[in-house]
Amino acid sequence: MTGGPPLTRAQIVDAAMQRAASGSLGRLTIRELADELDVTPMALYRHVRDKDDILEAVTDALLAEQGLPDPALPWPDYLAGLATGLRAVLREHPSTVAVFTRRPQMTTTARARLVAARDVLTRAGCSIDEATRRYAAVHTYTIGFCALEAGRRASATGDVELADDELDAAIAGFVSEEQFEFGLRALVAGLGSAPSL
Amino acid sequence: MTGGPPLTRAQIVDAAMQRAASGSLGRLTIRELADELDVTPMALYRHVRDKDDILEAVTDALLAEQGLPDPALPWPDYLAGLATGLRAVLREHPSTVAVFTRRPQMTTTARARLVAARDVLTRAGCSIDEATRRYAAVHTYTIGFCALEAGRRASATGDVELADDELDAAIAGFVSEEQFEFGLRALVAGLGSAPSL
DNA sequence: ACCTGAACACCGTTCAAGT
DNA sequence: ACCTGAACACCGTTCAAGT
Numbered sequence A, B: 001m002t003g004g005p006p007l008t009r010a011q012i013v014d015a016a017m018q019r020a021a022s023g024s025l026g027r028l029t030i031r032e033l034a035d036e037l038d039v040t041p042m043a044l045y046r047h048v049r050d051k052d053d054i055l056e057a058v059t060d061a062l063l064a065e066q067g068l069p070d071p072a073l074p075w076p077d078y079l080a081g082l083a084t085g086l087r088a089v090l091r092e093h094p095s096t097v098a099v100f101t102r103r104p105q106m107t108t109t110a111r112a113r114l115v116a117a118r119d120v121l122t123r124a125g126c127s128i129d130e131a132t133r134r135y136a137a138v139h140t141y142t143i144g145f146c147a148l149e150a151g152r153r154a155s156a157t158g159d160v161e162l163a164d165d166e167l168d169a170a171i172a173g174f175v176s177e178e179q180f181e182f183g184l185r186a187l188v189a190g191l192g193s194a195p196s197l
Numbered sequence C, D: 001a002c003c004t005g006a007a008c009a010c011c012g013t014t015c016a017a018g019t
Helices: A009-021 A030-038 A040-048 A051-066 A075-092 A096-104 A106-121 A128-156 A166-175 A177-192 B009-021 B028-036 B043-048 B051-066 B076-094 B092-104 B108-123 B127-156 B166-175 B176-194
Strands: none
Touching: A009 A030, A009 A051, A030 A040, A030 B176, A040 B028, A051 A106, A075 A106, A075 A128, A075 A177, A075 B076, A096 A166, A096 B092, A096 B127, A106 A128, A106 B166, A128 A166, A128 A177, A128 B092, A128 B127, A128 B166, A128 B176, A166 A177, A166 B127, A177 B127, A177 B176, B009 B028, B028 B043, B043 B166, B051 B076, B051 B092, B051 B108, B076 B092, B076 B108, B076 B127, B076 B166, B076 B176, B092 B127, B108 B127, B127 B176, B166 B176
């Protein structure tokens, strides 16, 4: 590699996106990424801040792919739709959970989602602040569920993870599909039950 | 150290608890822990599975210190009390968040908390399954909030984390104390609003 | 049974240097 | 301006050996 076209940030993010598509984003390494780009590890650092920077860009792109729910939906369904879209990404790519928990995500997509939710909620009569609170509550619940879920998938590969008794089985059930829906529906219902606008 | 009394698991966990008390559990290292115990790093591995094993024992002890809410409380307050106790640990020791997300915690204390919640909820008319679902939903929400909170404290130390505009400020507000209460109260209210026992 | 010593197999990232 | 090469500063943990 002497003198080819210079590396770009887009190329780096694209290469990382392919790793995501192959389902191994969590095992992504700066060194491997550099190999795939036929370049030295340190070459990346001219175009990205650090590894987190790459992961954030990938996560943002994956979330953007999910799109937004139909804005004509009633607000409870709209919020539930946002949660489901977020979960789809976090479930498919468990390593992106850490992106959200490591620092507040203020990417274009993250901002667009909040703006869209505010829109639907204010049209339903909420103040901006109340709309923000409701969105935040749903976001928080979803992150929590997916963080628990991601950990269990990672740990379940190794040991047998057998539930010795009914109590252990119950704890294992904290992350079932039905439980996600149950908690989400309860939360959204509760958000509407005491309308402090 | 030739021939002194043999190392015990309790000593290891105690030493780690002191690190927690000093607020630096997250920077705990097997090598440092061994130093404090006047022993070689590898000596620990006869008494504990791995580093996670130590962290789990410490987290369990910290959670046990929180005790349980007054069982005479109405179930919504009881669940909120459990959440607040859990959050106290996760907030004071941000590195313990990973303990809960890495694998399902089925320690004595974790089990006791679920049993206690079931007790209160079944006395209020819930089935065992419904009680479990409600407890799980509150647990999930709390983990999510604390995961977001832990990340922000860690990242806020470095850069200035200034909110450039109103939208960024709103996103930063996802982890305020009031927001924790808001989401928790909404969730608990929602759990009670559609009584499928 | 319990502990030691040395080494493995990795990381992300710095630094100074090359072109 | 952009990339390279070598090294740093760490980890948790394995393995074989000592007593």
